Amino acid sequence: MSNLFADLPNALPEELVSVLVENGGVRIERIVSNGQNSPEGFWYDQAEAEWVVVLQGEALLQFEDQPSVRMKPGDFIDIPAHQKHRVEWTVPDQPTVWLAVFYGAPIRSA
Amino acid sequence: MSNLFADLPNALPEELVSVLVENGGVRIERIVSNGQNSPEGFWYDQAEAEWVVVLQGEALLQFEDQPSVRMKPGDFIDIPAHQKHRVEWTVPDQPTVWLAVFYGAPIRSA
Numbered sequence: 001m002s003n004l005f006a007d008l009p010n011a012l013p014e015e016l017v018s019v020l021v022e023n024g025g026v027r028i029e030r031i032v033s034n035g036q037n038s039p040e041g042f043w044y045d046q047a048e049a050e051w052v053v054v055l056q057g058e059a060l061l062q063f064e065d066q067p068s069v070r071m072k073p074g075d076f077i078d079i080p081a082h083q084k085h086r087v088e089w090t091v092p093d094q095p096t097v098w099l100a101v102f103y104g105a106p107i108r109s110a
Numbered sequence: 111m112s113n114l115f116a117d118l119p120n121a122l123p124e125e126l127v128s129v130l131v132e133n134g135g136v137r138i139e140r141i142v143s144n145g146q147n148s149p150e151g152f153w154y155d156q157a158e159a160e161w162v163v164v165l166q167g168e169a170l171l172q173f174e175d176q177p178s179v180r181m182k183p184g185d186f187i188d189i190p191a192h193q194k195h196r197v198e199w200t201v202p203d204q205p206t207v208w209l210a211v212f213y214g215a216p217i218r219s220a
Contacts, residue, residue, distance in 0.1 A: 004163060005184040021161050021188060025135030026213040028161055051131050051138055053114060053209075055165070055184075074115040074165075078131060099163075101211055103136040 004030055004055060008095045012036070027102040033059065035092035043084040048102040050079045057096025060089040081105075114140055114165060118205045122146070137212040143169065145202035153194040158212040160189045167206025170199040191215075 002020075009016060012034040021028040027048075038044070043064060053076035061077070062068045064084035069077060079085055081104060090096040112130075119126060122144040131138040137158075148154070153174060163186035171187070172178045174194035179187060189195055191214060200206040 001179055001181070001185050001187050003182075003184040004186060020186070021211070021213070023159065023214050026211065028211060049133065069111055071111070072113075074113040075111050076114060076130070077111050099209075101131070101136065101138060103131070103213075104133050 004097060004099065008032060008097065009034065010095065012095075025103060025105065029098075029100045029102070031098040031100060033057070033087065033090040033096040033098070035090055036087070037089050038086035043086050045082055045084050046079075046102070047081055047105055049081050049104040050100055050102050052077060052079065052098055052100040055097045055099055057094050058091040059087060059096050059098070062086050062088040114207060114209065118142060118207065119144065120205065135213060135215065139208075139210045139212070141208040141210060143167070143197065143200040143206040143208070145200055146197070147199050148196035153196050155192055155194050156189075156212070157191055158215040159191050160210055160212050162187060162189065162208055162210040165207045165209055167204050168201040169197060169206050169208070172196050172198040 015036050016032040018030045019027060020030060054071040054073055056073055059071045060068055061071060068088055125146050126142040128140045130140060164181040164183055166183055169181045170178055171181060178198055
């Protein structure tokens with residue numbers, strides 16, 4: 001058994017991504033941010049849907065052509081595939097812990 | 111956007127299961143226990159694997175032929191398909207909030 005809040009670094013040059021489960025159609029990740037945000041003008045544009053929850057800290061999630069969303073502990077959102085989004089801001093004075101479940105990737109033909 | 115800790119009932123006749131995502135190969139559920147446990151002698155025996163984390167409260171998870179596991183907030187465990195398990199105990203004085211991701215179900219033939 002492991003704990004999502006264990007081994008939280010207090011300073012990080014970039015986000016820390018730990019893959020907890022990877023199994024065909026699903027990937028579960030813990031992501032730790034320490035005040036990081038996405039580069040200006042960068043958008044995530046993913047082939048998978050992403051269900052994501054903030055478990056600690058706080059973040060501002062920006063969407064293309066949609067209002068930004070401020071996320072506090074327990075807040076979750078389901079981001080459809082190819083919904084462009086970026087992390088506008090995470091709280092600088094403590095680690096923000098995200099849990100993300102990626103799913104529904106298109107089946108690749110051989 | 112919704113919150114995993116919203117609308118937590120303080121007394122429940124049985125566990126409260128909310129399906130947050132259901133999409134082919136994956137199902138994400140919030141489960142709220144209020145001191146419930148699995149009936150004596152009952153085992154979950156699932157065709158899917160289950161990744162599960164306790165986010166609030168406390169629980170004791172029992173496995174067939176394996177030591178029980180006490181789970182506190184942030185503790186997570188990945189239960190393989192058909193690993194028999196049951197909830198031995200949840201803390202009685204507050205809601206225990208679980209987040210469960212079911213995945214890897216066998217593909218059913220038509």
